[in-house]
Amino acid sequence: MKVGIMGGTFDPIHNGHLVTAEAVRDAIDLDEVLFIPSARPPHKRDKNVTSPEHRLAMTVLATCSHPNFRVSTIEIMRTGPSYAVDTIDALKKEFGGGTEFYFILGADAALELSTWHHAQELIEKCTFIAATRQGTDIDIATVEAQFGEVGHGHILRVETPKIEISSTDIREKIKSGHSIKYLVPDSVEAYIFKEQLYYDDR
Numbered sequence: 001m002k003v004g005i006m007g008g009t010f011d012p013i014h015n016g017h018l019v020t021a022e023a024v025r026d027a028i029d030l031d032e033v034l035f036i037p038s039a040r041p042p043h044k045r046d047k048n049v050t051s052p053e054h055r056l057a058m059t060v061l062a063t064c065s066h067p068n069f070r071v072s073t074i075e076i077m078r079t080g081p082s083y084a085v086d087t088i089d090a091l092k093k094e095f096g097g098g099t100e101f102y103f104i105l106g107a108d109a110a111l112e113l114s115t116w117h118h119a120q121e122l123i124e125k126c127t128f129i130a131a132t133r134q135g136t137d138i139d140i141a142t143v144e145a146q147f148g149e150v151g152h153g154h155i156l157r158v159e160t161p162k163i164e165i166s167s168t169d170i171r172e173k174i175k176s177g178h179s180i181k182y183l184v185p186d187s188v189e190a191y192i193f194k195e196q197l198y199y200d201d202r
């Protein structure tokens, strides 16, 4: 069994996340992709983040029509900061041996990998997929080299379409009264309006 992990703040989840996850699933034949909304993102601790309940609801709405996409509450249910290395350990227990995990990252996140909590240990436990735009080159060799021997072969590059969407951009558009149509699934757009998310300063 090959399981992809798409972790994120998902504040909100958008079509860039979905297109990337699907392109990677298709390219490396993943049996499923687990979307894991983070509880308190370690790198965003200083900023206000929408409640886990709303972010979870939007993640479920965005992924529920895909037979191979699932959502995990593993990080949201955990108390304290959530680190990828703890998540992988818990998933390995849950899925048992014989399951390989592929941690999907945007190219931006892949370049910062060595700064992650217990990065060295993490890279020994799973394979990282750096989702990069066709034609662009992120220097995987440089990232791998930061991890020495164990890094070798544990970071793969998968070419995905470049989708210029970010959650930050969506939040700003809503605040300034601009359209977010087709940047997020319709169900997520409807949820945002219904719950009046992102209109005020948080």
Ligand code: ATP
Binding pocket: 007, 008, 009, 010, 011, 016, 017, 020, 104, 105, 106, 107, 108, 109, 131, 163, 164, 165, 166, 167, 168, 169
């Ligand atoms: P924010 O603007 O708040 O940082 P974001 O859009 O970057 O939000 P995150 O939840 O931070 O979304 O990202 C989760 C993961 O999705 C990261 O690995 C990130 O690199 C990746 N990602 C985000 N946006 C895109 C995109 N447009 N295309 C491909 N990958 C993306």
Ligand code: MG
Binding pocket: none
């Ligand atoms: Mg980001």
